[in-house]
Amino acid sequence: MRRRRLYGLAAVGAAAALTLAACSSSGSSSSSGGNGSGAGSAPAFNAGVTSVVNPSTHKGGTLTFDWRAAPDSFDPGNTYYAAVWNFARFYSTALMTFKNCPGACGKTLVPALATAPGVASDNGLTWTYHIKPGVKYQDGTAVTTKDVKYAIERTFDRGVLSNGPNYFTNLLGGNAKTYPGPYKDRAKNLMGLTAIDTPDATTIVFHLKAPFSDMDYLMTIPQSAPVPPDKDTGASYQTHIVSTGPYKFQSYALNKTAVLVPNTQWNASMFPTVSQLPSKIVVNMNMNPNDVDNRLLAGDAQVDFAGTGVQAAARAKILANPTLKAQSDDPITGFGWFFYIDSQVAPFTNLACRQAIQYAANHLTLQNAYGGPVAGGAIASTVMPPTVAGYEKFDLYGATTKTQGDPAKAKQLLQTCGQPNGFSTGIAYRSDRPTETQGAQALQQALSAVGIKLTLHGYPSATYFTNFAGVPKYMSSHNIGIAFGGWGADWPDGYGFLSQLVSGPSIVPAGNTNIGMLNDPVVNDLFTKAQGITDATQRNAIWGQIDRQVMKDSVIVPIVYAKALIYRPPSLTNVYFNQAYQLNNYAVQGVTGG
């Protein structure tokens, strides 16, 4: 799961900010920065969801990103933040990427460093890629497939680079299971991973332990971007990354400010999926969330790096002002909020008891807890959001029709599961996230109506998965049967969204994300079957089947398909929402003027 951070600091001063919003909602449209739009049509609310707003090829100016947080790492091999994966295309080039276009088209896979999508062997166990010849690092040295192999190898040392996903560790064959990474294994010229071959400077061959048809999607992750072994310094590589993208780091004060300038060694004709428009890119980190919004509205910054939408104060300001509203988008982001039901904690070992929760939940109050229909999202009835390939619309429990729940049906199911008077259980949530705190309280109230007594257990976000909700033993020993969670796909298809959430093999003793503890042979078999199918349409049909089966198993209660109110300053060009990154597409943006 790519992480999206929620920021406790947002709460500080929220009341004051709202007051300010109230007294300054009029007339603020004139404060928008920039000098007008380019050749695009007049901006309209949600225009950026389906079309490119303010298209332009203008070069120059400074594109300023403000971020209320800081990256887990800018190192392409050590990050799991959606926003960083999106931003990393400015300075790193993975083997594959997504097409430059709004709407569903943006989920189309296209080659980046590779010349074409991977070619799978007949048994699906070997994937071969060729990289574009003549690609150079910022210092002019040539990129070879050995650098790609090394970049992947270094991610095996989880003690040093522990932030990124571990798909390669889990999927590759050869000695992948025991390979410690190049920092420990200095032998064999740093090329000790036998699961990857590099027969020549432009060919790379991956040997898998089982067929995996999402390989091209996996290659969009920045972990496959080349890293020169002689320039790698491990954890501190993040402060002097060697670029292969259109920009390179001029300076980076860790967690404060990064400045990127054009990379003169980058060849635009080779990489049509990224642009080199602004003459400088600045990222300001750890900013006050309300200040980020104000700076966007004032034109001091163009992009909210997090891309998860404006705060309550700015939201009120934008929605009340038609001009500002026309400069905003409210897309379904592709992120889903839900709560798990742990099928190993009694009485949820009984399917009917789990299904009773589906009916007892009040979806409307939960939606409000998450910010309402604009900032929170649309009431969900499936695990996968509509933007994920393989999504199939269905509503087994009437979440979207009986939005306030169906207590009568819930009571009936409680009878079936042998708990006619209800029962007691605990709920885990991240207490530093106001949405989950309010959600837990809303659920507590809704379940009490059918006799289910919920005890609230709030935990800090930082250790939520490693020490509490993600530790099955902890959940069962503390009688916690429900846990809040959220998910964004690592790539926009069913595998990317569902595999870590509901597949049996994903269950681990700590850091577990299959908190529903679902180990359904039907689901597991469907995952295996899908990975043997190379045809995307057939595969997508299976994701829909898995989603339906998971909802039948009732280990997840969807709350909302997340939405985010994103403001587009008029000075920002080439703006549109990208469904693959679940954010605006940063790598093509420019600014007017300058």
Add this chain to the structure above:
Amino acid sequence: MVTFIIRRLIGTIFLLIVVSMITFAIFFLIPRLAGQTTYQLAAQYVGRNPTRDAILQVERQLGLADPLYLQFGRFLRGIVFGAHYRTGPTDTYCPPPCFGYSFRSQLPVWPQMVSDIPVTLSLAIGASVLWLIGGVSIGVLSALRRGTLFDRFSMGVALAGVSLPIFFTGLIALELFSYKWPIFPNVQYVPFTTNPLLWARNLVLPWVVLAFLYAALYARLTRAGMLETMSEDYIRTARAKGLPERKVIVKHGLRAALTPIVTIFGMDLGLLLGGAIITEVTFSLHGLGLFTVQAINNQDLPEILGVTMLAAFFIVIANLVVDIFYAVLDPRVRY
């Protein structure tokens, strides 16, 4: 005097060791007593997506399963001699004073804090000058014009200053003077060495907001002190001797009234140097206060431990300076 300073310095070092022991115990002993395993502790040192092996590796590497006195010894040793951490193809050396290595930001803690100190220093020094001059002046004038409209108005403003939290006044100031009427637009910290004018311009709002809170307190304290002092017999004597009123007020009245102000000023400045948390968060200033908030949000124990030690250091040093200053003013304190 020299003996006094040496004695106080030894006391300060002893105090810092005690503070470090208490801080260390809070982070490493209390969680153990509460049932936290060393594995769970190690999980907080690893990045955001750790495997079990990675956590075990960190547990071993940091010796978290060792007895606490050994761990504390290593911690002190790191502060004095530095330490090495395995972070890639080669070890990363954390030079003294090494407060540990942050596995979240993947850098030693001390250099991160050092880069934040100029911001906090700029904020604290500038604001303290403002509040000291403003607060004391208003306090003196209020005392001298007791009961007048000026006195009532300034004390009313002072009451507001004490009552209004910085995250409110800060946001108001930003909204009005940075966005609505952009007198101070695009407020971001610029190092003094880069551009002194921009440094000052961008710090005006944080200085004023922070000083507003403290000046209010100092104005009320000064007023009360001055009222008490000016009714003393020796003031009447000074006037009876025919001294000019300005000399009576400044030399005899204000000097005596300032004694408690100096004490509080030393403490306040010491506290602020440890991080003006709310001001820094409100104005997105990357000082020690914001560093502290991030460390707490990330549950980054080495960073929290480091910044706690540094804040304690500033307070202890501020106390030391105040004590020495007292000793200069009043020889009785030296004995």
